[in-house]
Amino acid sequence: GAGVSQSPSNKVTEKGKDVELRCDPISGHTALYWYRQSLGQGLEFLIYFQGNSAPDKSGLPSDRFSAERTGGSVSTLTIQRTQQEDSAVYLCASSRQGGVSDEQYFGPGTRLTVT
């Protein structure tokens, strides 16, 4: 079956512009995660959606970052007034139910470059 997909695969934007990154999770997966990964670094947690529960936004680095998940499926991560330090690969992942033993399935990521 189809895996997690993300679009665009690459995005170059000018400092100060807004960007939207999209994630399509695996069908039927109720849990969805956003991470940021800078070059050579580990995964930085951003936000976590589980079913109809309020999202865990504890990892969002500033109020310029927001995310939504419509209809329990597709998610959009929005970065307003982008800064150069926002340049990174943004990874989306989904898991079946966000349960303790559920592994995460990752998308290919969106490489964001802010010039």
Next chain:
Amino acid sequence: GQNIDQPTEMTATEGAIVQINCTYQTSGFNGLFWYQQHAGEAPTFLSYNVLDGLEEKGRFSSFLSRSKGYSYLLLKELQMKDSASYLCAVKYNTNAGKSTFGDGTTLTVKP
């Protein structure tokens, strides 16, 4: 915090065995995952441990000691394609759905 500690880099020879360690804070521990990430690609799941002991999957095995807050990933009969970053991720019972990732260990396999 819930620091996950792994060595930054390791180098090993093709055909050899390598052990990648991960230590974590034990309070509230609820499960540990290992993921493999090749350069420029997304992480993929390797293993899951929640009970003490060794889980074996072909050339890869993962070990857990809950009391010591310690895990390792053991890779046998190393192949060049095993060159990748290996990420340790822990779930805590404060938020069972969310994993805390270590910074990863970059393994280079040399001929």
